[in-house]
Amino acid sequence: MTAQLNGQRILVVGASGGIGKATADAFEKAGAQVFRPDQETLDIIDDGSVDAFFAAQDVFDHVVVAAAKTKTGPVSKLALTDAQAAMNSKFFGAYRVARAAKVRDGGSITFVSGFLSQRPSASSVLQGAINAALEALARGLALERAPVRINTVSPGLVDTPLYAGMSDTERQAMFEKAAARLPAGRVGQPDDIAGAILFVATNPYVTGSTVTVDGGGTIAA
Secondary structure: OHHHHOOOEEEEEOOOOHHHHHHHHHHHHOOOEEEOOOOOOOOOOOHHHHHHHHHOOOOEEEEEEOOOOOOOOOOOOOOHHHHHHHHHHHHHHHHHHHHHOOEEEEEEEEEEOOHHHOOOOOOOHHHHHHHHHHHHHHHHHHHHOOOOEEEEEEEOOEOOHHHOOOOHHHHHHHHHHHHHHOOOOOOEOHHHHHHHHHHHHHOOOOOOOEEEEOOOOOOOO
16 A cells, blocks of 8 residues: 555545544555645635635645534424535535546545435434435546546444544443444444545545445444
């Protein structure tokens, strides 16, 4: 893997923490030159920011979009403005990046969705719908942007700063309950997802695919 990535230019959108940070770190360990723009440099919900960022950049070898801000809750109780903001961030954020990014032939763009696209939750209907739309976008773009490869990695429950607002006791109890249900017997770690992202980015025969990394959450009873 090091030989494949040595000196290559990698953009990781959302590299400040969790899955994005683990992914950026993994690419760097593989010898790549990794770009980690902050929100002021690249704001994925702003058309002008995205266009200006990529206009000033050279061609990338691989691009990863792991940034999103979404609120959750039942459809009947989630404000429509919050729902639209979530779609604008996670789906259209990735859409804007994929539309503007300059990627070499044979390089890749990878989105991060989530297993709710395949295993719906009554309390997270919107997230499941957005994830499914993101995966469909990747499949279509794999045809439109070929020979650039477009894929999606779909995580299950992962121990990230997303849950930092919970108390240690609440978070631990949630993870233990989830781990007991999962065939893998544990919840995910950011490195688990980063490994899958590196796989789809560096395997030249993978495109239009969704790789699920959920500890068996999709199939669990």
